[in-house]
Amino acid sequence: MEFPFDVDALFPERITVLDQHLRPPARRPGTTTPARVDLQQQIMTIIDELGKASAKAQNLSAPITSASRMQSNRHVVYILKDSSARPAGKGAIIGFIKVGYKKLFVLDDREAHNEVEPLCILDFYIHESVQRHGHGRELFQYMLQKERVEPHQLAIDRPSQKLLKFLNKHYSLETTVPQVNNFVIFEGFFAHQHRPPAPSLRATRHSRAAAVDPTPTAPARKLPPKRAEGDIKPYSSSDREFLKVAVEPPWPLNRAPRRATPPAHPPPRSSSLGNSPERGPLRPFVPEQELLRSLRLCPPHPTARLLLAADPGGSPAQRRRTSSLPRSEESRY
Numbered sequence: 515m516e517f518p519f520d521v522d523a524l525f526p527e528r529i530t531v532l533d534q535h536l537r538p539p540a541r542r543p544g545t546t547t548p549a550r551v552d553l554q555q556q557i558m559t560i561i562d563e564l565g566k567a568s569a570k571a572q573n574l575s576a577p578i579t580s581a582s583r584m585q586s587n588r589h590v591v592y593i594l595k596d597s598s599a600r601p602a603g604k605g606a607i608i609g610f611i612k613v614g615y616k617k618l619f620v621l622d623d624r625e626a627h628n629e630v631e632p633l634c635i636l637d638f639y640i641h642e643s644v645q646r647h648g649h650g651r652e653l654f655q656y657m658l659q660k661e662r663v664e665p666h667q668l669a670i671d672r673p674s675q676k677l678l679k680f681l682n683k684h685y686s687l688e689t690t691v692p693q694v695n696n697f698v699i700f701e702g703f704f705a706h707q708h709r710p711p712a713p714s715l716r717a718t719r720h721s722r723a724a725a726v727d728p729t730p731t732a733p734a735r736k737l738p739p740k741r742a743e744g745d746i747k748p749y750s751s752s753d754r755e756f757l758k759v760a761v762e763p764p765w766p767l768n769r770a771p772r773r774a775t776p777p778a779h780p781p782p783r784s785s786s787l788g789n790s791p792e793r794g795p796l797r798p799f800v801p802e803q804e805l806l807r808s809l810r811l812c813p814p815h816p817t818a819r820l821l822l823a824a825d826p827g828g829s830p831a832q833r834r835r836t837s838s839l840p841r842s843e844e845s846r847y
Protein backbone atom coordinates (compact mmCIF):
# COMPACT_ATOMS: atom_id res chain seq x y z
CA MET A 515 0.00 0.00 0.00
CA GLU A 516 1.61 3.19 -1.22
CA PHE A 517 1.18 6.79 -0.17
CA PRO A 518 2.12 10.13 -1.74
CA PHE A 519 4.59 10.81 1.07
CA ASP A 520 7.70 9.10 2.37
CA VAL A 521 6.45 6.22 4.51
CA ASP A 522 9.97 4.89 4.87
CA ALA A 523 11.15 8.09 6.53
CA LEU A 524 7.98 8.47 8.58
CA PHE A 525 8.36 4.99 10.09
CA PRO A 526 12.08 4.29 10.53
CA GLU A 527 11.47 0.83 12.06
CA ARG A 528 9.98 -2.09 10.21
CA ILE A 529 7.16 -2.24 12.78
CA THR A 530 5.84 0.96 14.33
CA VAL A 531 3.63 0.98 17.41
CA LEU A 532 1.15 3.82 17.85
CA ASP A 533 -1.33 4.58 20.58
CA GLN A 534 -4.10 7.13 20.88
CA HIS A 535 -1.66 10.04 20.66
CA LEU A 536 -0.53 9.02 17.17
CA ARG A 537 2.87 10.53 17.86
CA PRO A 538 5.29 10.40 14.94
CA PRO A 539 8.31 8.23 15.83
CA ALA A 540 11.72 9.86 16.03
CA ARG A 541 13.21 10.15 12.55
CA ARG A 542 16.54 8.78 11.43
CA PRO A 543 19.41 11.18 11.95
CA GLY A 544 20.06 13.23 8.86
CA THR A 545 16.47 12.98 7.58
CA THR A 546 14.69 16.25 7.00
CA THR A 547 11.96 16.74 9.54
CA PRO A 548 8.68 18.19 8.29
CA ALA A 549 6.43 20.04 10.73
CA ARG A 550 5.12 17.73 13.42
CA VAL A 551 1.55 18.47 12.46
CA ASP A 552 2.27 17.29 8.90
CA LEU A 553 3.78 14.05 10.16
CA GLN A 554 0.77 13.39 12.32
CA GLN A 555 -1.48 14.07 9.37
CA GLN A 556 0.45 11.48 7.39
CA ILE A 557 0.01 8.96 10.18
CA MET A 558 -3.72 9.67 10.27
CA THR A 559 -3.95 9.18 6.52
CA ILE A 560 -2.17 5.82 6.77
CA ILE A 561 -4.44 4.60 9.56
CA ASP A 562 -7.57 5.75 7.76
CA GLU A 563 -6.51 3.99 4.55
CA LEU A 564 -5.51 0.81 6.38
CA GLY A 565 -8.86 0.82 8.19
CA LYS A 566 -10.74 1.18 4.92
CA ALA A 567 -8.75 -1.59 3.27
CA SER A 568 -9.31 -3.89 6.24
CA ALA A 569 -13.05 -3.19 6.26
CA LYS A 570 -13.21 -3.95 2.55
CA ALA A 571 -11.27 -7.19 3.01
CA GLN A 572 -13.70 -8.25 5.73
CA ASN A 573 -16.85 -7.04 3.95
CA LEU A 574 -17.63 -4.65 6.77
CA SER A 575 -20.01 -1.81 6.06
CA ALA A 576 -17.63 0.73 7.64
CA PRO A 577 -14.06 0.74 8.94
CA ILE A 578 -13.57 -0.24 12.53
CA THR A 579 -10.14 1.35 12.49
CA SER A 580 -9.61 5.03 11.78
CA ALA A 581 -7.42 7.80 13.11
CA SER A 582 -10.34 9.38 14.94
CA ARG A 583 -11.34 6.08 16.55
CA MET A 584 -7.73 5.55 17.55
CA GLN A 585 -7.66 8.96 19.21
CA SER A 586 -10.81 8.28 21.19
CA ASN A 587 -9.90 4.76 22.37
CA ARG A 588 -7.07 3.23 24.31
CA HIS A 589 -6.06 0.94 21.50
CA VAL A 590 -2.64 0.25 20.08
CA VAL A 591 -1.90 -0.30 16.43
CA TYR A 592 1.16 -2.10 15.09
CA ILE A 593 1.99 -1.09 11.53
CA LEU A 594 4.28 -3.18 9.31
CA LYS A 595 6.09 -1.44 6.50
CA ASP A 596 7.86 -2.88 3.51
CA SER A 597 11.48 -2.08 4.14
CA SER A 598 12.79 -3.78 1.00
CA ALA A 599 10.71 -2.44 -1.88
CA ARG A 600 10.76 1.33 -2.11
CA PRO A 601 8.33 2.25 -4.85
CA ALA A 602 9.16 5.78 -5.98
CA GLY A 603 11.56 5.87 -3.04
CA LYS A 604 8.76 6.31 -0.54
CA GLY A 605 8.29 2.86 0.93
CA ALA A 606 5.03 1.01 1.38
CA ILE A 607 2.79 -0.30 4.13
CA ILE A 608 2.13 -4.04 4.34
CA GLY A 609 -0.52 -4.20 7.04
CA PHE A 610 -1.48 -3.65 10.65
CA ILE A 611 -2.92 -5.22 13.77
CA LYS A 612 -4.96 -3.32 16.35
CA VAL A 613 -5.25 -4.52 19.95
CA GLY A 614 -6.72 -3.23 23.16
CA TYR A 615 -7.77 -4.32 26.62
CA LYS A 616 -11.47 -4.76 27.17
CA LYS A 617 -13.58 -5.72 30.12
CA LEU A 618 -15.52 -8.76 29.02
CA PHE A 619 -17.92 -11.19 30.55
CA VAL A 620 -16.90 -14.58 29.32
CA LEU A 621 -18.18 -18.04 30.04
CA ASP A 622 -15.77 -20.70 31.20
CA ASP A 623 -16.18 -24.38 30.45
CA ARG A 624 -18.49 -24.73 33.45
CA GLU A 625 -20.68 -22.00 31.95
CA ALA A 626 -19.88 -19.60 34.77
CA HIS A 627 -19.63 -15.88 34.03
CA ASN A 628 -16.15 -14.46 34.45
CA GLU A 629 -15.41 -10.78 34.39
CA VAL A 630 -12.00 -10.47 32.81
CA GLU A 631 -9.95 -7.88 31.00
CA PRO A 632 -7.93 -9.62 28.32
CA LEU A 633 -5.99 -8.18 25.46
CA CYS A 634 -8.29 -8.34 22.45
CA ILE A 635 -7.46 -8.59 18.77
CA LEU A 636 -9.69 -5.91 17.32
CA ASP A 637 -8.57 -5.57 13.70
CA PHE A 638 -5.92 -7.26 11.60
CA TYR A 639 -5.09 -6.78 7.96
CA ILE A 640 -2.31 -7.63 5.52
CA HIS A 641 -2.45 -6.16 2.03
CA GLU A 642 -4.00 -8.60 -0.47
CA SER A 643 -0.89 -8.61 -2.67
CA VAL A 644 1.26 -10.05 0.11
CA GLN A 645 -1.09 -12.23 2.14
CA ARG A 646 0.16 -15.75 2.91
CA HIS A 647 3.77 -14.56 2.77
CA GLY A 648 4.33 -14.75 6.52
CA HIS A 649 3.80 -11.02 7.16
CA GLY A 650 0.76 -11.61 9.34
CA ARG A 651 2.75 -13.97 11.51
CA GLU A 652 5.65 -11.53 11.76
CA LEU A 653 3.33 -8.76 12.93
CA PHE A 654 1.35 -11.00 15.28
CA GLN A 655 4.50 -12.43 16.81
CA TYR A 656 5.92 -8.96 17.39
CA MET A 657 2.70 -7.85 19.04
CA LEU A 658 2.65 -10.93 21.31
CA GLN A 659 6.15 -10.21 22.49
CA LYS A 660 5.62 -6.49 23.00
CA GLU A 661 2.38 -7.02 24.90
CA ARG A 662 3.79 -10.02 26.71
CA VAL A 663 0.87 -12.27 26.00
CA GLU A 664 0.52 -15.81 24.87
CA PRO A 665 -1.90 -16.55 22.05
CA HIS A 666 -4.39 -18.53 24.18
CA GLN A 667 -4.75 -15.56 26.52
CA LEU A 668 -6.22 -13.38 23.80
CA ALA A 669 -9.85 -12.66 23.05
CA ILE A 670 -10.61 -12.16 19.36
CA ASP A 671 -13.32 -9.77 18.27
CA ARG A 672 -15.31 -11.71 15.70
CA PRO A 673 -12.50 -13.38 13.83
CA SER A 674 -12.74 -14.05 10.12
CA GLN A 675 -12.20 -17.52 8.70
CA LYS A 676 -8.78 -16.42 7.49
CA LEU A 677 -7.82 -15.33 10.98
CA LEU A 678 -9.12 -18.54 12.52
CA LYS A 679 -7.05 -20.55 10.06
CA PHE A 680 -4.09 -18.31 10.78
CA LEU A 681 -4.41 -18.87 14.55
CA ASN A 682 -4.83 -22.58 14.06
CA LYS A 683 -1.84 -22.88 11.77
CA HIS A 684 0.66 -20.72 13.65
CA TYR A 685 -0.49 -21.11 17.24
CA SER A 686 -2.46 -24.37 17.24
CA LEU A 687 -5.52 -22.53 18.55
CA GLU A 688 -8.47 -24.64 17.67
CA THR A 689 -10.84 -25.49 20.48
CA THR A 690 -12.99 -22.56 21.44
CA VAL A 691 -14.86 -21.95 24.69
CA PRO A 692 -18.42 -21.08 23.61
CA GLN A 693 -19.53 -17.54 24.35
CA VAL A 694 -22.69 -15.51 24.04
CA ASN A 695 -20.90 -12.39 22.85
CA ASN A 696 -18.87 -11.53 19.76
CA PHE A 697 -15.56 -12.54 21.23
CA VAL A 698 -13.87 -15.84 20.62
CA ILE A 699 -11.61 -17.32 23.26
CA PHE A 700 -9.71 -20.55 23.07
CA GLU A 701 -9.05 -23.44 25.39
CA GLY A 702 -6.38 -22.39 27.87
CA PHE A 703 -7.76 -18.87 28.22
CA PHE A 704 -8.53 -19.40 31.90
CA ALA A 705 -5.35 -21.27 32.69
CA HIS A 706 -3.42 -18.21 33.87
CA GLN A 707 -6.18 -15.97 35.13
CA HIS A 708 -4.70 -15.85 38.62
CA ARG A 709 -1.46 -14.30 37.42
CA PRO A 710 -1.00 -10.55 37.74
CA PRO A 711 -1.16 -8.32 34.67
CA ALA A 712 2.15 -7.60 33.02
CA PRO A 713 3.33 -4.09 32.23
CA SER A 714 2.11 -3.72 28.71
CA LEU A 715 0.07 -1.49 26.54
CA ARG A 716 -1.74 -0.06 29.55
CA ALA A 717 1.55 1.05 31.11
CA THR A 718 3.22 2.44 28.01
CA ARG A 719 0.75 4.57 26.19
CA HIS A 720 3.04 6.33 23.80
CA SER A 721 4.50 5.68 20.37
CA ARG A 722 7.29 3.25 20.65
CA ALA A 723 9.52 0.82 18.78
CA ALA A 724 11.43 -0.46 21.76
CA ALA A 725 13.40 -3.66 22.10
CA VAL A 726 11.35 -6.82 22.35
CA ASP A 727 11.25 -8.69 25.63
CA PRO A 728 10.74 -12.35 24.74
CA THR A 729 9.35 -13.40 28.15
CA PRO A 730 5.58 -13.65 27.99
CA THR A 731 3.45 -13.26 31.10
CA ALA A 732 -0.29 -13.31 31.46
CA PRO A 733 -2.00 -10.02 30.61
CA ALA A 734 -5.55 -10.83 31.51
CA ARG A 735 -6.93 -10.45 34.95
CA LYS A 736 -10.05 -11.70 36.53
CA LEU A 737 -11.67 -8.73 38.11
CA PRO A 738 -12.64 -9.18 41.74
CA PRO A 739 -14.88 -8.90 43.59
CA LYS A 740 -17.69 -10.80 41.97
CA ARG A 741 -20.61 -8.56 41.30
CA ALA A 742 -24.21 -9.21 42.18
CA GLU A 743 -25.76 -11.11 39.33
CA GLY A 744 -28.06 -8.24 38.52
CA ASP A 745 -25.06 -6.09 37.67
CA ILE A 746 -23.60 -8.48 35.17
CA LYS A 747 -24.16 -7.55 31.59
CA PRO A 748 -24.06 -10.73 29.57
CA TYR A 749 -22.96 -9.00 26.40
CA SER A 750 -19.53 -7.50 26.22
CA SER A 751 -18.91 -4.50 24.08
CA SER A 752 -17.41 -5.28 20.70
CA ASP A 753 -15.68 -2.70 18.60
CA ARG A 754 -17.82 -3.83 15.74
CA GLU A 755 -21.14 -2.95 17.34
CA PHE A 756 -21.26 0.47 15.78
CA LEU A 757 -21.61 -1.27 12.43
CA LYS A 758 -25.34 -1.17 13.12
CA VAL A 759 -25.99 -4.86 13.15
CA ALA A 760 -27.23 -6.56 16.24
CA VAL A 761 -25.75 -9.50 18.03
CA GLU A 762 -28.44 -12.03 18.31
CA PRO A 763 -29.17 -13.05 21.89
CA PRO A 764 -29.29 -16.78 22.71
CA TRP A 765 -32.49 -18.78 22.75
CA PRO A 766 -35.17 -18.01 23.79
CA LEU A 767 -34.36 -14.32 23.44
CA ASN A 768 -33.71 -14.57 19.73
CA ARG A 769 -37.42 -14.99 19.04
CA ALA A 770 -38.82 -12.02 17.22
CA PRO A 771 -41.33 -9.88 19.07
CA ARG A 772 -44.93 -10.80 18.38
CA ARG A 773 -46.24 -9.36 15.19
CA ALA A 774 -49.74 -8.93 13.86
CA THR A 775 -48.61 -10.20 10.47
CA PRO A 776 -45.90 -12.73 9.75
CA PRO A 777 -42.49 -11.30 8.77
CA ALA A 778 -41.65 -11.11 5.08
CA HIS A 779 -38.35 -12.96 5.64
CA PRO A 780 -37.54 -15.84 7.96
CA PRO A 781 -35.68 -14.79 11.11
CA PRO A 782 -31.90 -15.20 11.05
CA ARG A 783 -30.50 -18.48 12.32
CA SER A 784 -29.58 -18.61 15.95
CA SER A 785 -25.98 -18.89 17.00
CA SER A 786 -24.30 -22.29 16.84
CA LEU A 787 -22.06 -24.04 19.33
CA GLY A 788 -18.64 -22.52 19.51
CA ASN A 789 -19.59 -19.54 17.42
CA SER A 790 -20.12 -15.96 18.21
CA PRO A 791 -23.72 -15.22 17.37
CA GLU A 792 -24.65 -14.54 13.84
CA ARG A 793 -25.96 -11.10 13.12
CA GLY A 794 -29.49 -10.27 12.22
CA PRO A 795 -31.47 -7.11 11.67
CA LEU A 796 -31.72 -4.72 14.58
CA ARG A 797 -34.56 -5.52 16.91
CA PRO A 798 -35.60 -4.20 20.29
CA PHE A 799 -33.72 -5.83 23.12
CA VAL A 800 -35.53 -7.10 26.18
CA PRO A 801 -34.88 -5.28 29.46
CA GLU A 802 -31.72 -6.38 31.21
CA GLN A 803 -33.44 -8.03 34.20
CA GLU A 804 -35.64 -10.06 31.90
CA LEU A 805 -32.62 -10.98 29.84
CA LEU A 806 -30.71 -12.19 32.86
CA ARG A 807 -33.69 -14.14 34.15
CA SER A 808 -34.05 -15.83 30.78
CA LEU A 809 -30.35 -16.51 30.55
CA ARG A 810 -30.47 -18.35 33.83
CA LEU A 811 -33.37 -20.41 32.58
CA CYS A 812 -32.24 -21.12 29.09
CA PRO A 813 -30.02 -24.05 28.13
CA PRO A 814 -26.46 -23.22 27.07
CA HIS A 815 -27.22 -23.55 23.42
CA PRO A 816 -29.72 -25.07 20.98
CA THR A 817 -27.06 -27.43 19.68
CA ALA A 818 -26.28 -28.49 23.21
CA ARG A 819 -29.90 -29.38 23.68
CA LEU A 820 -29.74 -31.52 20.57
CA LEU A 821 -26.69 -33.24 21.96
CA LEU A 822 -28.48 -33.76 25.25
CA ALA A 823 -31.34 -35.44 23.47
CA ALA A 824 -28.98 -37.63 21.45
CA ASP A 825 -26.57 -38.48 24.27
CA PRO A 826 -28.10 -38.25 27.72
CA GLY A 827 -24.98 -39.71 29.34
CA GLY A 828 -22.19 -37.20 28.70
CA SER A 829 -21.28 -34.29 30.95
CA PRO A 830 -22.55 -30.77 30.12
CA ALA A 831 -19.01 -29.47 30.06
CA GLN A 832 -18.07 -32.03 27.45
CA ARG A 833 -21.06 -31.16 25.37
CA ARG A 834 -20.16 -27.50 25.33
CA ARG A 835 -16.71 -28.21 24.04
CA THR A 836 -16.12 -27.86 20.36
CA SER A 837 -13.18 -28.87 18.31
CA SER A 838 -14.37 -27.15 15.17
CA LEU A 839 -13.82 -23.50 14.54
CA PRO A 840 -16.42 -20.78 14.44
CA ARG A 841 -18.44 -19.21 11.80
CA SER A 842 -18.31 -18.92 8.08
CA GLU A 843 -17.15 -15.55 6.90
CA GLU A 844 -20.58 -14.80 5.45
CA SER A 845 -22.23 -15.18 8.84
CA ARG A 846 -20.28 -12.24 10.26
CA TYR A 847 -22.41 -9.65 8.51
Ligand SMILES: CC(=O)SCCNC(=O)CCNC(=O)[C@H](O)C(C)(C)COP(=O)(O)OP(=O)(O)OC[C@H]1O[C@@H](n2cnc3c(N)ncnc32)[C@H](O)[C@@H]1OP(=O)(O)O
Nearest residue numbers: 637638639640645646647648649650651673674679680683
Ligand atom coordinates in the same frame (compact mmCIF):
# COMPACT_ATOMS: atom_id res chain seq x y z
C1 LIG B 1 -10.45 -9.68 14.78
C2 LIG B 1 -10.13 -9.48 13.24
O1 LIG B 1 -9.35 -8.63 12.90
S1 LIG B 1 -10.90 -10.46 12.09
C3 LIG B 1 -10.24 -9.95 10.53
C4 LIG B 1 -8.94 -10.56 10.14
N1 LIG B 1 -8.54 -9.99 8.87
C5 LIG B 1 -8.96 -10.41 7.67
O2 LIG B 1 -9.67 -11.41 7.53
C6 LIG B 1 -8.53 -9.57 6.51
C7 LIG B 1 -8.03 -10.38 5.33
N2 LIG B 1 -6.96 -11.27 5.71
C8 LIG B 1 -5.72 -10.84 6.03
O3 LIG B 1 -5.48 -9.64 6.10
C9 LIG B 1 -4.65 -11.87 6.30
O4 LIG B 1 -4.93 -13.03 5.58
C10 LIG B 1 -4.45 -12.21 7.77
C11 LIG B 1 -4.19 -10.95 8.57
C12 LIG B 1 -5.70 -12.91 8.36
C13 LIG B 1 -3.26 -13.18 7.90
O5 LIG B 1 -2.10 -12.55 7.37
P1 LIG B 1 -1.12 -13.32 6.35
O6 LIG B 1 0.06 -12.48 6.11
O7 LIG B 1 -1.92 -13.75 5.18
O8 LIG B 1 -0.74 -14.61 7.24
P2 LIG B 1 0.58 -15.50 7.16
O9 LIG B 1 1.16 -15.46 5.79
O10 LIG B 1 1.49 -15.14 8.30
O11 LIG B 1 -0.03 -16.92 7.48
C14 LIG B 1 -0.71 -17.60 6.45
C15 LIG B 1 -1.79 -18.44 7.05
O12 LIG B 1 -2.92 -17.63 7.42
C16 LIG B 1 -4.14 -18.29 6.99
N3 LIG B 1 -4.65 -17.62 5.80
C17 LIG B 1 -4.21 -16.46 5.26
N4 LIG B 1 -4.93 -16.16 4.16
C18 LIG B 1 -5.83 -17.15 4.00
C19 LIG B 1 -6.85 -17.41 3.04
N5 LIG B 1 -7.09 -16.61 2.00
N6 LIG B 1 -7.60 -18.51 3.18
C20 LIG B 1 -7.39 -19.35 4.21
N7 LIG B 1 -6.43 -19.17 5.15
C21 LIG B 1 -5.66 -18.08 5.03
C22 LIG B 1 -3.69 -19.70 6.61
O13 LIG B 1 -3.62 -20.48 7.77
C23 LIG B 1 -2.32 -19.43 6.07
O14 LIG B 1 -1.52 -20.60 6.00
P3 LIG B 1 -1.47 -21.42 4.58
O15 LIG B 1 -1.13 -20.42 3.53
O16 LIG B 1 -0.43 -22.45 4.81
O17 LIG B 1 -2.84 -21.97 4.40
